Amino acid sequence: MGIAIIIVMAIGVALILTGKVPTAFALVLLAVAIALVSGAPFVGAENSVLSTVLQDGAIRLASTMIAILLGSWLGSLMRDTAIASTLVRKTVEFGGDRPVVVALGVLLISALCGAVTGSAPAALLAGVIGIPAMIAVGVPKVTAAGTILMGIGAGVPFELPVWQFFSTALDLPVADVRSFMVLLFPFAAVAAVAYVLVETRRRGTVHQWSLASMSDADADAGSSAPAADTRSRRQRLGDAPWFALLTPLVPIVLALVLQVPIIPSLLAGVLFAVTTTTPPRLIATRMLRSLYDAFHVAAPPIALFIAIGMLLAAVGLPGAVAALRPIVEAVAPTNVVLYVVVFSVLVPLCLYRGPLNIFGLGAGIAGAMTAIGFYSPMAVLGLMTSYNQVFGVADPTSTQTVWAAQYSGVTPQQVMVRVLPYVWVVAIAGIVLSAVRYL
Template identity: 30%
Template sequence: MTRGILILIFMLFIMILMVSRKMPTVLALFVLTIGICVLGGVPLFAVDPDGNQVGFLQNVLQVGAVRLGDAIMVAIFAGWLGMVMERTGISETMIKKGAELGGDKTMVVTLVLYILASLLFTVVNGLGTVIMIGTIVIPILISVGLDKFTASAVMLFSYCVGNNINLSNVNALAGITGAEYQNTFNILLICSAAEFILGIAFFVFRNRKIGKKFAFSAPVKQMDNGEYQIKGVSGMLAMITPLLPLLFVLVFKFPLIPSFLIAIVWASIFTCRGHSWKSTMNMLTKTMFDGFSSTAPSVTLMIGIGMLLAAINQGEIKTTLEPIMRMITPGTLATFIIFFVLLAPLCLYRGPLNLWGLGAGIAALMIGMNKLPLNAIMGGFCAVSIMQLLCCPTNTHNVWVCSYTGEEVTAVTKKLIPWAWPVVIIGVLASAIMWI
C-alpha cells in the first residue's frame, strides 16, 4: 500500500509540473514512466521462467516505445495527406469557396465555415494545419461581423468535432485503451455529432446575444500553392479528398494506411494536371517529409504513452496499485455515470482523465480491475475527451487560436466548459447503454 501511495503522489507531482508549465507533457510522460517503475520496484533486468526479458529496460522502455507503433504509422501517413492538401491548395480553396457561398450573411458564413473546417479536421491534424486553416477562417468570420470570442469558438468547435472522428485519432485512442477500432469510432462519432449540434446552438445563441461586431481583422491569407489551380471539374473532384479515407475505411473496410495513400494519389491526380512528372514527385517528396515533421509532436507523445502503459502493466505495479484502484474504480452503472460526468474536468491540464496525459495510465489500471467492461471504460474516457479537445488551455490549438484573436485562453476555457459538459453526459450515457 505504501508504494502505491507514493506512486499516486508522484503522479500528482508530475501533473502539477505540467499544469504549471514547468515540464512539457512529452517529457513528463518519460519521467513518470521511470518514476513509477522505480517506486514500484520493477527491476532493471529480469527474466521470466520462459527465459523472456521482463525487466524495466527491455519490457518498458524498449517494448513500450513501439507499443503504439500502428497508431504512430497511421498518424504519419495522415500527416502526409494533410500536407498534400495544404501544398496543393485544396484546404484553402474549400474554405474560400464556402465563404463565397455564404456571402455577407453572418450566420450562413459561420455555419458553412464551421462545417467545412470540421470536415477538414477529420483528415488534417497538427498545429501547422490549425494555423493554416485559422488564418483563413478567423479573418473571414470577423469581416462578416462575428465577435472575436465567437470566431475563436468556431475554430475550437470545428477542431473538436473533426478531430474526434479523425481516423488517426480514433486509431490512437483504440490503441491506448486496447478497445476495438469500430467500438472506439462509434462512441466518438456519437460525441462528435452531439458536439456539432451543440456548436450550432452556441453560434445561434451568440448571434442573438451579441449581434454583428465589426472590427479590424487580419487579411485573409492568400494561397501560396505555386501553380496549383483548384477549379473546374478536376477542382471539384480534388475537393472531395477529405471524404475518401472515411469512405474507404467505413464503407469498403479498407485498412487505414492504404486509405490515406489512395487519397494522396487522388489529390495528386486532380491537382497536378499539366505539371511535369518531376515537379509532382518533388511535391510528394516534400509533403511526405513535412508530414512526418508535422506529426512529430503527437508521435513523440504516443511513444511516451506506450512506455507509460507498459510500466502500468508490469506485474509489480499492478500488485502495488490494485488495492487503491479497486476502491476508486466504478463498478456499477450508477457509479460509472457519476464518476465520468462529475469528474470530467479532470481531463484538463493533462490530468487523470486525459488519455493524452496521466489518463493513459489511469485507464489501463481501471481496465485491469475488470470491474466494468473494457468498452465502457474506453467510452467514458472518450466522452470526457470532448471537454479536453474543446477547452483544455494546454492544447496547442487552443493557445494559438486565442493568441491570434487576442482572447485569454483560460477565460475561453471557462466560457466553453458549459457547452462541452452536456456532450460528456451524452457520451457517458451512450457508453453505459451500449456496454454496461
Template identity: 25%
Template sequence: MNSVNVIIGLIMILSFFGMIWYCVKGYNLMIGFFIMAIFWTGLALVGNKIVPNSAMAKLDFIGVLTNVFQDGPQNYGKSILVNVFFGAFFGRILMSTGIASTLIRKTVELGGDRPRVTMTLLCVATSVIFTTMTGIGPVISIAVIVIPILLSLGLPPNVTLFAFMGSIMSGIFANVVNFNQYQAMFVAANSEYSKYTYNQYFNFGIICMIITIVVVLVVANIALNKNKISHAWAAKTSSGSVDNNAPAISWIAVILPVIGVVAFKFPIILGFLVSGFYALLTCRKLKGSFVSVCSMLAKLFADGAVDVAPMVGFLLMLSMFNNAAIFAAPYFQTLLGSFIPTSALIIAVAFAILTPLGFFRGPLNLVGCGAAILVVVISSPANFPIAFLYPLFAVTTIAPQHLDITQSWVAWGFGYTRVTTKDYMKMSIPTGWIVGFICCIIAYIMYGGLAG
C-alpha cells in the same frame, strides 16, 4: 490496505497535481511525460522491493526498464505513428491541391455578409475537414484562412478563436487517426482490445461530432449576443482567385478516407493513399515527368512529417508514461479500486460529471495522466467491455483536450489572435463540460447494455 502501497499511491496522486501545474505553466509536455515515466517507474521499482508488485511478477529490473523505455515507444511506433505520418501526408495533399482552402472560400461565398451564417458554415466546413486532417501544420494552415475571415466580419477575437478550435474538436470525434491513437492505449493494457475497430466506433463518433458542433455554435452565438458585432461586410480572401479553386469533383477527397474505412473496410493507410491519389489526379497535380511527380510526393510526405514531428515526439514519450502507468496501476488499485463503480449507468454518470478532469492533461485524459486510471478501470471487477469504455474515455479526452490551453494549436491561437486565456476559458471549459456530459450519456444509451 498495505501501508507501503498506500504511501506510494498517494505520492503518485500528488504527482498528478504536479503534472497539472506543469501543464498550466505551459512547460514542454514531451519532457514532462518523460520525467513522469521515470518517476513512476522508479517508485514502482522501489515499492516492488518492499512489497511485490503484481504487474512486475515476471520481469526483472532490466525487464521493467525495457518495457517502459524501449517496448513502449517501439510498439506505439509500429501500431500508431505510421498512421499519423500518412494522415499528415494526406493533409499536405489537401493543402497543396487547394481543396481545403477552396472549401473554405466557397463556404464564405455561401454565407456572404451575414456574420452568424458565415461563422456557422465555416465551423461546419472546418469540422468536416478535420475528420481526416491532423497535426499543428494543417491546423495553422486552415486557421490563417478562417480566423481572418471571421475577424473581418466583425466577430470578437475570443469568439472567433473559440469557434474555430471547437470546430476542430468536433471533427476529431470522427477522426480515424485519433481513434487509432487512443485505441493503442487500450491495447497496451489488454491485447484483446485490438479487436475493437473504427467501424464499431463510427456511429458514436459521428453523433458526438454533430452534438459538439451544435453546442459550440450555440455557445458562440450566446457570446455574440454579449459582444456586439462591430461591423459586417463580405469577407475578402487573399488566398487566390477563382481560377485557383480546386474543381468540385475533388472536394469529396476530404472525407474519402473515412468512406474507405467505413464502407469498404480499407486499411486506413490505403485509404489515405487512394484518397490522396484521387485528390492529386482530379486537381491535375500529376502532370510533368515521372521524376518531378516523385519529387513532389517526396516533398509532401516530408512536409507532413515536419507538421507532426512535435506531436510524434510527445506521443513517444507518452507511450513510456503509458507503460509506466501499468506498473503504477496496483498502487492506484489499492487506493481507488473500491471506488470504481460496477454499474454501467453510474460510471457513465461519473465520467459525465467529471469530464473537466480531462482538462490540463488530467486523470481522465488518455493523452495525459489518464493512462493509470484507464488501467484501474479496465482491471475492475465490473469488467466493462471496450465497446462501452472506449467511447467514455474518448469523450473525456477529446472534449477537454482540443479546447484546452495545453493543446499546441490553441496556444498558437492565443498569440495569433491576442486573446487572453481567461476570456477563452470562460467559453472553452463550460463547453467541454457540456459536450462531455451529453456524449457520456449517449455512450451509456448506445453501449451501456453491453456492460451487462
C-alpha cells in the same frame, strides 16, 4: 505499494501542470518510476524497466505514430495544393455577408480538417482564411475562434489516427472504436451547431476589423488584370479543382463505410489529393516536399506517443496491476448513476494537462483501468473519448486553442470559458452512453 504509485502519479501531474518538465519527458520519468515502485527489475527479458517499459513501450503505439504522420502528410498536401483554402473560400463566398451562414460553413470545413489531421494543423487549415472572414462579416472574435475549435471537435470522432490510438492503447479492435465514435459524433455535431447559433445571436454582430470580401477582391483583380488574361477565375485565385475538394472525405469513407484499414485509407487520401491537383511531372517532388513538412508537424505528437507507450507498459506490469487493483475497486463507482455523476464532475481534470488528459497521465489511468479489468475496455473507451472532446476544444494549453485564440486576437482563457459549457455537455452525453451500454 499502490499508495506509492498514486504519489508518483501525483508528482507527475505536478511536473506537467507547472511546466517544469515537458509532458513527454515527464511521462517517461513517470513510467520508469512506476515500474521501479511496482517492483519491476531494472534489467531482464520480461517485465523489466529496460526491456518492457523502455524498449517495448517505445514502439507500443507505432501504428498510431504512422497514422499521425500520414494524417499530417495529408494535411500538408491540403495546404500546399490549396484544397483547404479553396474549401474555406467557397464557403465564405456562399455565405456572403450573413454571419451565421459564414460561421456554419467554416464550422463544416473545420470539422472536415479535424477529421483529417486534428490539433493545430486543422486549426491552421480552416482558420487562416476562416477566422478573418468570420470577423469581417461581424462574428465576434471569441466566437470566431470557438467556431474553429468546435468544428475540430465535431470532426475528431472521425479522425483516423485517434481511432488507431484508442485501438492500440486499450487493446480494442478498430471496429469497436469506430462503433462508439459514430455514436459520439451526433452529440459533438449538435453541440458545435448550437454553439454557432447561440453565440452569434447572443453576442450580435461586431465589426471589429474587416477584410475585403472575396467578391470585391475578384472585382479588383479583374479590373486591374490585363485584357489578354484569359485564365479562368479558378486559375487566377489558385483554387483547387472541384473534384479535389472531396479529399477529406476519401479516408473517412474508406475507413467508415468500406472498413478499409486506417493506414491504407490515409494513404489513399494522400494519393487522391496529389493526383487531382498536381501535374504528373511534379507529383514526386510535391509528395516528397509535403512529406518532409509532415515530419516537422508530426514530430511533437510522435514523441508524446513514444512516452505514452512507455507509460502504458509501466501501468500494465503485474506488480502495478496488483498494487492498483484494491485502490481502484475501493474508489471507482460501479452504479450507473454514480458513474455518470462522478465522472461528469471530474471533466475539468482533463484541462490544463490534468490527470484525465488522455494525451498525458490520463493514458496511464486508462491503461491501468483496462489492465486491472475493473471496467470493460469499451467503458474506458467511452470515458476517455468523452474527455478527449473537452480537451481538444477547450484546453487553453493545447496548440489548436492557443493558435485560434491568438490569431483571432483574444486569449485562450476567453475561448475556454465560452466553449466549455458546450463540450462539457458532449462529455456528459458520452459518459451516459458509455454507462448505459458498457457497465
